[in-house]
Amino acid sequence: MRITGTQRTTAAALTAAALLTGCGAAGGGAPRADGERPARGASPAADPTRLPGVGDRLHARVPESSRQAVVVYGEGRDSADAEAVLYTRKGETWDRTRAWPAHNGKRGWTPDHRAGDKRSPSGVFTLSDAGGVLADPGAKLPYTRSAAFAAPRSWAKTHWHDFDYVIAIDYNRVKGTPPNDPNRPRGDDKGGYIWLHLDHGSGTSGCVSLPKTGMEYLLRTLDPEADPVVVMGEKNYLKG
Numbered sequence: 001m002r003i004t005g006t007q008r009t010t011a012a013a014l015t016a017a018a019l020l021t022g023c024g025a026a027g028g029g030a031p032r033a034d035g036e037r038p039a040r041g042a043s044p045a046a047d048p049t050r051l052p053g054v055g056d057r058l059h060a061r062v063p064e065s066s067r068q069a070v071v072v073y074g075e076g077r078d079s080a081d082a083e084a085v086l087y088t089r090k091g092e093t094w095d096r097t098r099a100w101p102a103h104n105g106k107r108g109w110t111p112d113h114r115a116g117d118k119r120s121p122s123g124v125f126t127l128s129d130a131g132g133v134l135a136d137p138g139a140k141l142p143y144t145r146s147a148a149f150a151a152p153r154s155w156a157k158t159h160w161h162d163f164d165y166v167i168a169i170d171y172n173r174v175k176g177t178p179p180n181d182p183n184r185p186r187g188d189d190k191g192g193y194i195w196l197h198l199d200h201g202s203g204t205s206g207c208v209s210l211p212k213t214g215m216e217y218l219l220r221t222l223d224p225e226a227d228p229v230v231v232m233g234e235k236n237y238l239k240g
Contacts, residue, residue, distance in 0.1 A: 048093040054231055055239045061124040067226040069094070070127070070196070070218065072208050074120075074234035078108040080203030084196075084210055086218065088226075097221075100214035106203025109234045113171070113206065115191035120206050121171050122233030127196075128175045130219055132165040139219040141167065141228075144178040158200045165215040167196040167222070169208070169230055196230070208232060 046052055050059060051071055062069060067089040075081040084102040087094045105120040113121035131144035149163040168179035171194040172186045184192045191206060196218065199209035208230075210218070222228040231238065 051087055051094050051231060052096075053235060053238050057240060058124055058231055058233075058238060062229055062231065063126075063227055065227045066229050068222055068228035070222075070228070070230045070232075071238070072102060072104065072230060072232035073238065074104055074109050074232070076108065077234050077237075079234070080104055080106045080108065082208065084208065084214065086221070098214070098217060100210045101199075102214075103199055103201075103203050103209045104232070105206045109232075109237065111233075111237070113191050113194075115189055117191075118203075118205055120204070120208060120232065121169075121191075121194060122237050123171075124229055124231050125194075126170040126175065127167055127222055127228045127230055128170055128224065129168045129177065129179055130166065130222075131168075131179050132163055133161075134164045137165070137216050137219050140221070140223045141219070142176075142224075143219070146178070146180075149180060162197050162200055162209070163195075164198055165212070165219060167215070167218060169194045169196065169232075 051062070051069055053073060054071065069087045069089075071085050071087060073083045073085065080103050082102040082104050083099060085099040086097045088097045105118050107118040109122050110117060110119040111122045113119060128141065129144070130139050130141040131146065131149060133145070133147060133149045135145055136143040149166065151160050151162050153160065166179045172184045172190045172192045174181060174183045174185065177183070179195055180193065184190065195207045196215065197207055197209055198212055198215055
């Protein structure tokens with residue numbers, strides 16, 4: 001059942017490592033007459049038409065129509081630390097817009113998320129609905145306000161405001177419904193309620209958390225007409 005509330009219309013440059021063997025092999029080129037060697041070790045310029053750090057496999061899953069992408073760069077497979085970066089596409093170029101420290105599942109990441117595994121699902125997902133305990137801050141995505149989002153008071157007090165603002169990650173859910181809609185098309189064993197939400201300073205049960213200022217910015221910026229997506233996972237997975 002849809003909870004009533006207010007609504008508003010809603011990832012490789014490969015760096016070569018030189019193997020230095022033998023005398024005089026270190027320069028990557030002949031010395032100049034003045035004895036200075038050409039610079040070496042510089043990375044090729046990044047391709048502005050690509051999301052930084054995102055390989056072909058995942059890039060192919062970003063819809064051609066998408067002009068906004070939140071890329072969540074996880075520090076490691078079993079790490080809860082991450083960085084979330086919003087990129088905006090202008091023409092064919094992806095521009096870095098804003099970035100925030102973030103957290104993901106307390107046990108890290110998985111491409112095969114299961115209910116209760118405490119890992120965040122890796123992949124590319126659309127972003128289509130938002131909501132929370134607090135009043136709509138000016139969201140462009142459809143926003144549902146409801147006290148039903150409130151974290152249980154049996155949780156640690158540091159977690160009580162986690163769901164003041166949430167943006168649903170379209171993993172095992174029905175798009176076009178509030179983030180807390182219980183329907184799970186792929187079955188309950190695949191988990192659900194995977195959101196962007198407020199950060200409490202440590203890992204989550206599977207969501208991605210950001211500072212309140214970051215959530216407010218995303219809510220006011222992500223536009224359904226720009227077909228926003230989130231590309232998320234640990235860095236090596238994203239590049240693969």
